[in-house]
Amino acid sequence: MMTTATAYNFAFFDEGSKREIRRATLKAISIPGYQVPFASREMPIARGWGTGGLQLTLSLVGKNDTMKVIDQGADESVNAVNIKKLIENTTGIGKTDETSEATIIQSRHRIPEVPLTKGQILVLQVPLPEPLRAFEASELETKKLHAEKEYSGAWLMLFEQIMKYGNMATDADHPVMVENRYVMAPSPIPRFDNPKMNHSDALILLGAGREKKVYAVPPYTRVVSLAFQDHPFEPESFEGESCKVCGANSVFMDELVEEESGETYYQCNDTSYCIERLNQAQEEGAL
Amino acid sequence: MNEFDSPILSVRHLNKQFGNGCESCRTQNPEQMLKNYCPVCGTVYACKDVSFDVYPGEVLGIVGESGSGKSTLMKCLYFDQEVTSGVAYIHTYKDGKKNLFEESGQYKRYIRNHLMGKVYQNPILGLKMDFSSIGNIAEKLISAGERHVGTMEARGIELLDHVCIPIHRSKEAPKNFSGGMQQRVQIAKALSNKPPLLLLDEVTTGLDLSVQASVLDLIKNLQRELEISIVLVSHDLGVIRMLADRTLVMLEGRVIEQGLTDQILEDPQHQYTQQLVHSLL
Numbered sequence: 001m002m003t004t005a006t007a008y009n010f011a012f013f014d015e016g017s018k019r020e021i022r023r024a025t026l027k028a029i030s031i032p033g034y035q036v037p038f039a040s041r042e043m044p045i046a047r048g049w050g051t052g053g054l055q056l057t058l059s060l061v062g063k064n065d066t067m068k069v070i071d072q073g074a075d076e077s078v079n080a081v082n083i084k085k086l087i088e089n090t091t092g093i094g095k096t097d098e099t100s101e102a103t104i105i106q107s108r109h110r111i112p113e114v115p116l117t118k119g120q121i122l123v124l125q126v127p128l129p130e131p132l133r134a135f136e137a138s139e140l141e142t143k144k145l146h147a148e149k150e151y152s153g154a155w156l157m158l159f160e161q162i163m164k165y166g167n168m169a170t171d172a173d174h175p176v177m178v179e180n181r182y183v184m185a186p187s188p189i190p191r192f193d194n195p196k197m198n199h200s201d202a203l204i205l206l207g208a209g210r211e212k213k214v215y216a217v218p219p220y221t222r223v224v225s226l227a228f229q230d231h232p233f234e235p236e237s238f239e240g241e242s243c244k245v246c247g248a249n250s251v252f253m254d255e256l257v258e259e260e261s262g263e264t265y266y267q268c269n270d271t272s273y274c275i276e277r278l279n280q281a282q283e284e285g286a287l
Numbered sequence: 288m289n290e291f292d293s294p295i296l297s298v299r300h301l302n303k304q305f306g307n308g309c310e311s312c313r314t315q316n317p318e319q320m321l322k323n324y325c326p327v328c329g330t331v332y333a334c335k336d337v338s339f340d341v342y343p344g345e346v347l348g349i350v351g352e353s354g355s356g357k358s359t360l361m362k363c364l365y366f367d368q369e370v371t372s373g374v375a376y377i378h379t380y381k382d383g384k385k386n387l388f389e390e391s392g393q394y395k396r397y398i399r400n401h402l403m404g405k406v407y408q409n410p411i412l413g414l415k416m417d418f419s420s421i422g423n424i425a426e427k428l429i430s431a432g433e434r435h436v437g438t439m440e441a442r443g444i445e446l447l448d449h450v451c452i453p454i455h456r457s458k459e460a461p462k463n464f465s466g467g468m469q470q471r472v473q474i475a476k477a478l479s480n481k482p483p484l485l486l487l488d489e490v491t492t493g494l495d496l497s498v499q500a501s502v503l504d505l506i507k508n509l510q511r512e513l514e515i516s517i518v519l520v521s522h523d524l525g526v527i528r529m530l531a532d533r534t535l536v537m538l539e540g541r542v543i544e545q546g547l548t549d550q551i552l553e554d555p556q557h558q559y560t561q562q563l564v565h566s567l568l
Contacts, residue, residue, distance in 0.1 A: 152430040
């Protein structure tokens with residue numbers, strides 16, 4: 001049921017557009033990690049604000065879907081809310097904050113803490129899909145490098161960081177090798193989330209609206225973060241820290257500063273995970 | 288067969304033209320051509336039927352005026368440009384039975400990364416100016432399959448030391464270096480995975496005389512130490528005389544004369560070579 005009267009087709013797009021995007025998506029799933037060009041549409045939000053992810057979501061959404069949209073771990077940031085509203089207004093489908101209830105999760109720069117399950121689809125918004133761009137400016141050349149599986153550039157960039165800073169200093173978007181074939185930009189998720197891509201139960205789709213590329217990690221695909229023999233890949237460590245609000249540890253946390261005392265503290269980055277834990281604690285306390 | 292009897296690199300009938308050619312120039316009738324340029328269709332014949340061998344541990348000089356096809360020949364050998372026709376074999380690659388020019392892009396990359404090194408006249412072509420010097424050397428090692436940072440760092444420092452770049456500048460980008468230093472970093476990079484074949488394209492052109500001397504010295508020493516084969520392109524007969532064992536003389540895309548360097552310089556046969564040698568004196 002539609003919540004608002006609208007002149008738009010179901011899920012904003014006309015059926016032809018959906019079909020074109022789905023076709024690109026199918027190709028992306030068939031060639032894990034390969035960037036498939038697609039005709040990125042003009043959207044009611046600006047390019048660079050999640051149009052790639054939004055187009056994937058809109059092309060896939062059906063009447064029985066439940067969606068969740070997060071922005072850097074938060075369900076209620078402006079960007080996430082606006083995208084949610086657009087999808088809701090043009091499809092009338094239900095939305096949720098709970099990761100386990102959603103069938104489609106569109107996310108900017110995080111993979112949720114609650115493990116994704118079979119049948120779920122994670123849509124990641126991507127600003128820069130080309131992992132070799134800083135090394136080689138020409139698209140024609142990077143396409144050749146991918147075709148010939150010539151990835152010294154990706155390793156060289158990591159080598160340079162080790163030379164400069166003593167370790168691999170990628171905060172986010174640490175490049176991964178997909179099924180031992182394509183090196184892929186996992187979108188700017190923290191290194192902490194990289195291992196979640198490996199052998200994932202859920203389908204992971206990545207969309208770059210401005211750069212007009214779609215790529216995918218199908219379920220149960222091998223995804224390995226690039227590293228050297230003597231400099232292994234290491235996710236961010238929060239050892240000894242726990243969330244100030246819910247007490248969780250071994251999750252990805254934000255470091256915040258208490259304004260009055262000037263002390264730093266940590267808090268879950270994934271807001272719905274944090275709230276869920278609080279609710280659970282309350283219920284258990286009430287029993 | 289003795290190893291010294293079989294060449295490391297054999298090139299036969301290498302042709303490179305820019306343009307498709309036309310009725311008028313296909314026969315290569317000298318009357319219809321302006322040097323190696325066809326005035327009718329604008330085709331340039333940069334290399335015409337070039338054949339030569341390079342033997343292990345040898346320095347082969349290629350000399351000729353600018354526009355004679357020397358650099359195009361080198362670009363073809365390093366796969367920077369595709370040949371129009373011709374064959375080349377490296378005797379350590381697939382038993383010397385596979386024409387390098389017909390290999391796939393992936394194999395060409397393998398050959399470049401494992402069997403060859405090249406130093407360009409312009410360091411911008413051979414180096415990543417914004418990456419550190421040691422990173423530039425590592426790039427070649429990474430392409431050849433190395434994945435150990437410690438090993439690459441040690442090798443990089445060893446090589447930079449070898450070409451007299453101070454170690455405290457090894458993490459600096461070549462864009463901060465002088466032309467001579469950039470050229471030496473390029474040489475270090477080209478040598479990093481001990482390629483059996485090194486291609487040097489006008490490496491000393493544009494450097495001042497003292498730097499020229501030190502770069503030439505360096506090349507000579509490295510060649511003796513590592514026993515690599517070098518193809519050396521220069522329009523400077525002084526450089527050729529100092530380094531090359533044998534020399535080819537090119538003119539308008541053709542090899543017009545070849546032989547021992549001493550012979551060519553002392554007793555040139557072709558009119559053009561005579562002129563060239565004469566102008567040196």
